[in-house]
Amino acid sequence: MAQPRIVIVGGGFGGLAAAKALGKTPAQVILVDRANHNLFQPLLYQVATAVLTPSQIATPIRTILRKQKNTTVILGEVTAVDKERKCIFVSNADREGVPIAYDYLILATGSTHSYFGHNEFAEYAPGMKSLADAVATRNKILQAFEQAEAEEDPSRHRDLLTFVLVGGGPTGVEMAGALAVLVRTTLKSDFRRINPASARIVLVDQSQRVLTTFAEKLSKAAKQRLEKLGVEVRLGNSVDLIDADGVMTAGERIASKTVIWTAGVAPSPAGKWLKVDTDRAGRVRVQKDLTVPGHPEIFVIGDTASLEENGKPLPGVAQVAMQEGRYAAKVIRSRVEGTSTPGLFSYFDKGTMAVVGKGFAVLQSWKVQASGFGAWLTWAAVHLQFLATSSLRIAVFLQWAWTYVTGQRGSRLIVNHHESQPVKAAEVAPRKPAAA
């Protein structure tokens, strides 16, 4: 009898945890992702602020799974799921809708950013979900300083050196802190006509505090730290408009050429593929064993799943996704191997952290609430440990140590992906006899 086939869609924290947990199962495992790399999203803001290079937070999925001989990795975008025929449809570069049959399916397709019905904001305020987003944001930030330096008229410097971050969650707070350190240390001596330290950084959120998922005390500590770094924190006001000239908030125009969006998140379209019940946000409502009602062979995990525990929905964080991935793998393994079914899923919350600038973080875990340098060291150690490979751990550790000591960053490049053009044939004659 042929081995059963387990198809996992998504190589993020959840999908990868599931794949690893299935490494020794007598089954054929196929992992499909539209990116060739697993992305360590918690450090994405460090790519956007030029601390780390893209390759320091991303690892090819097939490198991570290379030793797992029962697993095939496929690069492609899933476009549909046929629950009855038990197959998914995958498109890649030159082929559309190639069917891949499954016996078990794990959907771990994550979330993307959302402008809450204001998609016209996208043109002016990039989000922060993929490597391409982070590189685009880095380009935008560095470009603003370059434009200001090129500008001999100082009256035009102000808008160029105003940065508005929309969203006071971990990404917004971490971005604001990293940006403040960038302008006050890394860029300090690099310009002649402008003073980067005079840059204005504004963080806007409509909540009454930043980091709403943390204890109130820690929100306050984070806000104070941001203000100490020179960030203007504006709470309790929504952003009503974003355009080429800046934002409108609380009836006031903040002129800015660089607006960054970290406010909203929306799940992948897994619910639409499956045509099943979703919550208000569009996440698939799963049962306590993470399967879809009526389909014990379909699991949905991570940011794209909706599951409540103690009356509260589980948050869209890496820990939930990883624990769910491991659980789904365990259930499938028990069925494939005919062993006893594990108990229902329950989430073990280890805690949560956010870093604010250099040498400062807030942390809560069980009864512990801490802020300051110790929390930052813990943050650094935990994040290093969760990187995908030991070579990344070494590379990121060295980069952080270097940045901490020298203030210099790893990747201050503006890469324009449309810059390079061959010379037109008519413009010049060949320089040497054509090799081709």
Add this chain to the structure above:
Amino acid sequence: MAQPRIVIVGGGFGGLAAAKALGKTPAQVILVDRANHNLFQPLLYQVATAVLTPSQIATPIRTILRKQKNTTVILGEVTAVDKERKCIFVSNADREGVPIAYDYLILATGSTHSYFGHNEFAEYAPGMKSLADAVATRNKILQAFEQAEAEEDPSRHRDLLTFVLVGGGPTGVEMAGALAVLVRTTLKSDFRRINPASARIVLVDQSQRVLTTFAEKLSKAAKQRLEKLGVEVRLGNSVDLIDADGVMTAGERIASKTVIWTAGVAPSPAGKWLKVDTDRAGRVRVQKDLTVPGHPEIFVIGDTASLEENGKPLPGVAQVAMQEGRYAAKVIRSRVEGTSTPGLFSYFDKGTMAVVGKGFAVLQSWKVQASGFGAWLTWAAVHLQFLATSSLRIAVFLQWAWTYVTGQRGSRLIVNHHESQPVKAAEVAPRKPAAA
């Protein structure tokens, strides 16, 4: 009296050498480049083959010159030069044709790749001159393996796993060697349906030997080494056609989805800006002091200048550009400071090298001609030494050591710069109350 203003266009090897040599001159120095980084082009092929990350071969120009207080760096593209009014015109993100006046001008605008009148090749065969080129080539190479792995029908694997390199100069030879090592070591265990080592790598050049600027003995050694690595070297035939299905050479169709162009180079349009005499290739004919006839205040250096020594044109290499940059700076300094004018420019050729695969290079310097491991060590030491900053030297050294020992590479990422799209407003309702 105001200090004289020296404008340098181009932050490559030549322009940067000139800027550095002017660090202590009582003058205002302005360096203009359309990229924010100095690119170490000799290692560009290592980015294209995923060994190094873009930031390991590129450094922000303003970081390099940060301590030089008389120097301002401007990001912008030069569109014209007015010799009579002594100013250049610079465009950047939101402003067009801003004039910058000069007393002395150094044009060090380099070269780009050229398809020798076949610009229709560009769509199928990217060149190798900028970081964006190298990243695009890397995407293309890695994508080919991904597409083959996604393909269950083995008859379609052949075209996807055939790589054609057009051009047998140093870049083509180095690319071919690095690609051969990539498929036979780095990718070895990563795929299930394909065997990366079965990839076919073809190097085509119409010359009778590779590396025509080297001694014949070394060309032969390089060719033998390439063949030992499994590269098919096809000499004496031009490439007559490149399209979506591959190339035509010597009446034969080589089916390939991945063609890379390293054959041709063409100078920047500096000659057209100046409306002066150029050689057949379009390079500005300069006098023995590197100035343009009739304009002792305008210097043209590097790949975009044409100068003969002993009846032979100087080659378009980093050494020539750097020595010319330092010479132009010296002449300008003598005039600004009123000291005696230096003698005419003469090029001191230290030698040339090319690496072929792992642990093998060819090298010629004066009477020395060498090939093998010793030449490779020399190559590695010299290239490390010429990197722009000590942090890059450390980073590249560590990366090379890691790659040498483990076979793994630093940056196997496919980054699709159009991949990330916010979810359409109509698709899902907000997940949580909008922060904005």
